[in-house]
Amino acid sequence: MKIKWSGKRTLIALVLLAGVGLLYVQGTDQRREQGENGTPASSETSACRVESTDDGVRVRSAPAIDPANVVDELAAGEEADASTEVRNGFRKLAEGRWVSVDYTRPLEGTTC
Template sequence: MKIKWSGKRTLIALVLLAGVGLLYVQGADQRREQQQEAPASSETVACRVESTTDGLRVRSAPAIDPANVVDELAQGEEVDASTEVRNGFRKLGEGRWVSEEYVRPLAGTTC
């Protein structure tokens, strides 16, 4: 099957691709904002930590596995956390864990 690409068809294809790309970017931004705004759990957030390294991997489970990386934190980035620590990982929220070695509790918080 051979498609004849006229100027009109090319323009329509480009507009559709741009629209899909725009929707994808907006959805990714909204998901990132929701994850950062969500409290660590239903309990009052009394713990807040700061990343001590750039590119700190946030994982979906408290274990090192290349397939469970869901996000990254920049050095100095602050996030709400839970007091729960398991296997050397601190829980940030549902499906969000970071290595305890690369975060430090902020002053005035109870971790």
């Protein structure tokens, strides 16, 4: 069966294709806003933040104990934004910034 494409049929096909694309984009945004189990993420919790439990807590460039990778220190009670990623006993604060989980604790009301 051969279909003759007129200008009107082409326009209708393009509009339908654009509508499907729009629905896909909206669904992607909705999935991104939901938690891992498909339920909306709770508004009562926020991103991970940690507090230093000791003075002079070393911030390292990699998740390993090496004197050469110390890039900063946290004072006792100092707070920092953090990632949920933990590797080798170190929590990622940012790119190239790791801190020991033994000398920090998640702040209440945050998700770590």
